[in-house]
Amino acid sequence: MEIGFRKRQRGVVNIALAVTDVPTYSDGKISLGDFGLMADAEDERIEALEARIAYQDQTIEELNQSITEQWKIIDLLTKKLSTLEEQVRSGSYIADPASEKPPPHY
Numbered sequence: 001m002e003i004g005f006r007k008r009q010r011g012v013v014n015i016a017l018a019v020t021d022v023p024t025y026s027d028g029k030i031s032l033g034d035f036g037l038m039a040d041a042e043d044e045r046i047e048a049l050e051a052r053i054a055y056q057d058q059t060i061e062e063l064n065q066s067i068t069e070q071w072k073i074i075d076l077l078t079k080k081l082s083t084l085e086e087q088v089r090s091g092s093y094i095a096d097p098a099s100e101k102p103p104p105h106y
Helices: 039-090
Strands: 003-009 012-020
Touching: none
Parallel strands: none
Antiparallel strands: 003 012
16 A cells, blocks of 8 residues: 655645555455554544534525625615616706705805
8 A cells, every 4th residue: 555645735635545455355345444544533534524514504604694685785775776866867856946045155
């Protein structure tokens, strides 16, 4: 069995195993104990992965809630902008010069 290491981004190291003589049982399954891997280490690794997935699920849910709230605000602002555009085009906000008092400097 050969073990090779490849370093990737952010200090993550990939371990590649090149297995030549794989001990198998009569049912064709490979015994992990034959490779020197301990069940406890695997359990710890699985628990760490499960915790990581749970954290990622929580983060995804929080991000989804933030995006949903932002889209609600965007929709509200879009409606307000459309209303203002209609009012400006209709001239309802244009003051009638006859009804306006002259400025104080005249």
